[in-house]
Amino acid sequence: MKFLHYWRAMWGIIWRECWRFVTQRERFVSALVRPLVWLFIFAAGFRSALGLAISPPYETYILYEVYIVPGLCGMIQLFNGMQSSLSMVYDREMGSMRILLTCPLPRWFLLLSKLLAGTAVSILQVYVFLGIAWCYEIRPPIPGFGWILPALTLSGLMLGALGLLLSSFIKQLENFAGVMNFVIFPMFFMSTALYPLWKIKESSALLYRLAEYNPFSQAVELIRYALYGQFNQTAFVYTLAALIVFMTLAILGYNPSKGMMTRKGGSG
Amino acid sequence: MKLAFSQIDSRATALSVKDLSFSYGGKKALDHVGFEIQAGECAVLLGPNGAGKSTLFALITRLYDARSGRIELCGFDIKKQTSKALGRLGVVFQQSTLDMDLTVMQNLDYHAALHGMGGKFAKQRIQQELERLNMYERRKEKIRQLNGGHRRRVEIARALLHKPSLLLLDEPTVGLDVPSRQDIVEYVHHLAKDENIAVLWATHLIDEIFPEDKLIILHKGQIEAAGSVAEILQQTGVATIKEAFYALTQGTQE
Known part of the structure; x- marks a missing residue:
């Protein structure tokens, strides 16, 4: 009976998130436009500027467009994770978060369900993006589309957990611009999404180290290797560890006795 | 149940x-x-x-x-x-906690799921509570289309769904x-x-x-x-x- 309760609640949360995503068409379109602009415009412009040597998992010389596709898959998930965090702040301001948190289930389970719901939405977006990239002649091996699913699930959960963690600290929607400047942009540009690590090393040893230890880099590498049928153990362990750390901190952030909730004050 | x-x-x-x-x-x-x-x-x-x-x-x-x-x-x-x-416990908060873009029914379905209710039983409970508040006829309308009084009725129906x-x-x-x-x-x-x-x-x-x-x-x-x-x-x-x-x-x- 208890199991059924958990099951229904989890699907209820996932259903609500997916329904909201489907009904917000502009959100779906903008989630796709962003990586497509990078692929069709930015990558096309930089094709000749960035020479890429053969490096795993690629077995031959590749075009820049091919290189950045896994990074753009990561970008979709990064933005989606932050979007989920934004929707959590919105839910809290609008009050619907209260209804979720006052239902008779453990808080960690509710947050995990929220996280799964956000990840499901991001995976859907990535597959649509890969479909468009396929039409643009960027064609990874077909089995890669299957291998990428567990990688996307892990990276999506990790980036979603980061979003959850941030949402427990963000007081108001207005502060979300700060997240863009201080989290999304540094994470994205200081990663292997747009250029390989050895390229960064040529410019700055410090940046190289920061990019190497950036969890987003590891998530992108996990996706990159999986798309070409290979398993990157280091990236897997690192992404998993980041997920555990972010999720633990997010649960603490939403814990009524230890977290931020009680510092926000009440109205009456 | x-x-x-x-x-x-x-x-x-x-x-x-x-x-x-x-x-x-x-x-x-x-x-x-x-x-x-x-x-x-x-x-x-x-x-x-x-x-x-x-x-x-x-x-x-x-x-x-x-x-x-x-x-x-x-x-x-x-x-x-x-x-x-x-x-x-059933709660009606001071600030509305309904999802404005979902219908009355969808909001109540979501709440029923959170409380482990599903299938016919959930539908039956939703119907009972909405009928008692004369809101059953409006179950397919989005919350955004309802006035303040009707939104409150939906919130009360929701709070009573799991018989607190x-x-x-x-x-x-x-x-x-x-x-x-x-x-x-x-x-x-x-x-x-x-x-x-x-x-x-x-x-x-x-x-x-x-x-x-x-x-x-x-x-x-x-x-x-x-x-x-x-x-x-x-x-x-x-x-x-x-x-x-x-x-x-x-x-x-x-």
Whole structure:
């Protein structure tokens, strides 16, 4: 009976998130436009500027467009994770978060369900993006589309957990611009999404180290290797560890006795 | 599926708050608050703005965690037996908590899922509660299309879906017109009287109080008085609740 309760609640949360995503068409379109602009415009412009040597998992010389596709898959998930965090702040301001948190289930389970719901939405977006990239002649091996699913699930959960963690600290929607400047942009540009690590090393040893230890880099590498049928153990362990750390901190952030909730004050 | 409401006997304590204190940083919001509400009792929590009503509600719903004191819902400690306690609680928050882009039915389906209800049983419960509030015909409309009074009705239906033993209402009539207010006040009193549900109703509107209600007057985080309307009037030596309220809150204006 208890199991059924958990099951229904989890699907209820996932259903609500997916329904909201489907009904917000502009959100779906903008989630796709962003990586497509990078692929069709930015990558096309930089094709000749960035020479890429053969490096795993690629077995031959590749075009820049091919290189950045896994990074753009990561970008979709990064933005989606932050979007989920934004929707959590919105839910809290609008009050619907209260209804979720006052239902008779453990808080960690509710947050995990929220996280799964956000990840499901991001995976859907990535597959649509890969479909468009396929039409643009960027064609990874077909089995890669299957291998990428567990990688996307892990990276999506990790980036979603980061979003959850941030949402427990963000007081108001207005502060979300700060997240863009201080989290999304540094994470994205200081990663292997747009250029390989050895390229960064040529410019700055410090940046190289920061990019190497950036969890987003590891998530992108996990996706990159999986798309070409290979398993990157280091990236897997690192992404998993980041997920555990972010999720633990997010649960603490939403814990009524230890977290931020009680510092926000009440109205009456 | 068995639901909690049928399990509570007519004189059981639905809510017990003992020696509850809470501070935001250094500012004390609640100071040694204690009271009980029995099944079938409608308790009105009366207090001016800033009295600590919303904080008390956040503690009872465990959005905040009480560092000192104890809260029990139907005998279950909110801190140690959180899920069991919350399963017996229905809440209508001051601010609307409905999803505006979903329909009435979708909002209630979501709530039913969170409480582990599914399939025919959930549909049946939703129909029952909406029909009682004359909202079943509007189940396919988006919340955004409803007026304030109807949204509140949906929230009350939602709070009752899982048959709670205790219903919390945090100023549910704020911003509503007189007929909508009247309907809600009467409906909630009917729930307490005829369905044996314990109600804790936070308000600062004195005209929402019925003579048979229990009154809890909260001021600056402390309970100034608690008892039946007659007891409070006798204790303060005045003729009306309004005068009693002002006497107890030392002339605080709303």
